[in-house]
Amino acid sequence: xxxxxxxxxxxxxxxxxxxxxASSQRERFDRNSAWLQxxxxxxxxxxxxxxxxVAGEELFVADDTEGAIALARAAHPEDDGWFTRYIPKExxxxxYAL
Amino acid sequence: MxxxxxxxxxxxxxxxxxxxxxxxxxxxxxxxxxxLIDSGADRTVFSxxxxxxxxLEAGPPAASVGGVGGTADVVTVGTELRFTRADSVKVLxxxxxxxxxxxxxxxxxxxxxxxxxxxxLIVDRRSNTVCLLGGRHRYAITENS
Numbered sequence: 001x002x003x004x005x006x007x008x009x010x011x012x013x014x015x016x017x018x019x020x021x022a023s024s025q026r027e028r029f030d031r032n033s034a035w036l037q038x039x040x041x042x043x044x045x046x047x048x049x050x051x052x053x054v055a056g057e058e059l060f061v062a063d064d065t066e067g068a069i070a071l072a073r074a075a076h077p078e079d080d081g082w083f084t085r086y087i088p089k090e091x092x093x094x095x096y097a098l
Numbered sequence: 099m100x101x102x103x104x105x106x107x108x109x110x111x112x113x114x115x116x117x118x119x120x121x122x123x124x125x126x127x128x129x130x131x132x133x134l135i136d137s138g139a140d141r142t143v144f145s146x147x148x149x150x151x152x153x154l155e156a157g158p159p160a161a162s163v164g165g166v167g168g169t170a171d172v173v174t175v176g177t178e179l180r181f182t183r184a185d186s187v188k189v190l191x192x193x194x195x196x197x198x199x200x201x202x203x204x205x206x207x208x209x210x211x212x213x214x215x216x217x218x219l220i221v222d223r224r225s226n227t228v229c230l231l232g233g234r235h236r237y238a239i240t241e242n243s
Contacts, residue, residue, distance in 0.1 A: 008193035008212055013180070022128070022180065022188045025120065029130040033106070033118060040107045048109075051147055051201075065150040065201075083130040086147045088205045091110045 028081025031057055036085075049089040055082035100184040100235045101217070103135060103228030109205065115221045115228040117209055122178040124153040131207060135228060137219060139210030142179075143172065144197035148207050152177065156197065170203035172196040179213075184229075 013019055035057040036043065043052065043059060053060045053068035056076035062068040065084055072082050103117035115135040120128035121144070131148050144152070156173035179191040191213055198204045217230035218237060231237060 008191050008216075010216065011190045011192065013188035013190060019188055022120070022182075023186060025128060025130070026182055029118065029120070032130070033132075037107055041111060044109050044111070065147040069151055080127065081130050083132065084147050084151055085109075085132070086145065086201045086205050087109050088202075 025080050028079055029083065030081070032079070032081050032083060044087055048087050051084055051086050053082055053084045055079045099189070099217075099231070099233035101181050101189075101230040102184055103230070105223065105226060105228060106132065113223070116206075117181070117228070117230070119182070120180040121148070121152055122180070123151070124155065128180060133209035134206045135214070135219070135221060136208040136210055137214055137221070139208045141196050141212050142210045143204060143208050144175070144195060145204045145207045146198045146201040149173075149175070149197040149199070154197075157194075171199050173199060 013022065032054040036054050036059075039059070047061050050061050050063055051065050051068040053062075053072040055072035056079045058072075058075065060068050060071035060075065062071060065086075068084055069082070072079075076082070101117065103115055105113040106116040108114050117133050117135055119131060119133065121131050123129050129148075129151055131144075133142070149156070152175070154175040154177055156175055158174070173196070174194050175197050176194050177192075179195075181189050181191065183189055193212070214230070217232040218235075220227055220229050220231065220237060222228075
């Protein structure tokens with residue numbers, strides 16, 4: 001178990017340009033996340049054991065992370081709000097607590 | 099200071115408390131990511147697929163992390179997380195984070211005590227609330243008569 005003290009420094013972003021870019025990206029992330037939540041049952045049923053990437057409110061699936069991202073980026077190069085998830089092969093009760 | 103998370107459906111269609119944020123990648127772009135809020139985890143840990151998407155140079159392998167299923171191999175990466183406050187201000191958390199190297203070890207990144215203990219944490223399924231409170235924000239527990 002790695003349980004050593006870790007120093008994390010918190011800092012507020014104050015640059016208006018950086019904030020505007022970050023907010024726009026977050027809006028795209030929000031849309032992609034909401035889209036996944038709306039389609040999650042069908043997506044998870046169909047793609048167990050694979051990696052998904054959501055971009056442009058569209059699904060991209062591959063056997064590995066690089067493949068899913070490549071498909072998403074090719075289809076929606078303008079969307080920086082994409083994100084990935086690995087879908088475990090089995091549906092099991094989960095205990096995380098690393 | 100207040101950061102709102104949400105209850106998101108996971109692979110088993112169970113809603114779990116998640117904080118969405120961005121992580122600084124090797125090319126200095128920000129990558130959207132989801133973190134399971136895990137008050138039992140000692141450290142914040144990136145899943146393997148998030149680690150791959152960041153393309154960060156990993157430090158030497160950290161020993162390992164342990165959980166119910168045994169241990170998992172991890173590496174250390176130095177980067178920043180970017181959270182969005184309830185008032186839309188962005189806040190960065192710079193530090194060394196752990197990352198799993200096998201996708202089977204951790205299907206979703208976890209936000210652990212290294213960050214959570216900087217705040218008061220509310221995880222309340224009944225009221226559909228997930229939030230981190232700090233600074234001038236406090237919570238109150240009341241009893242109805």
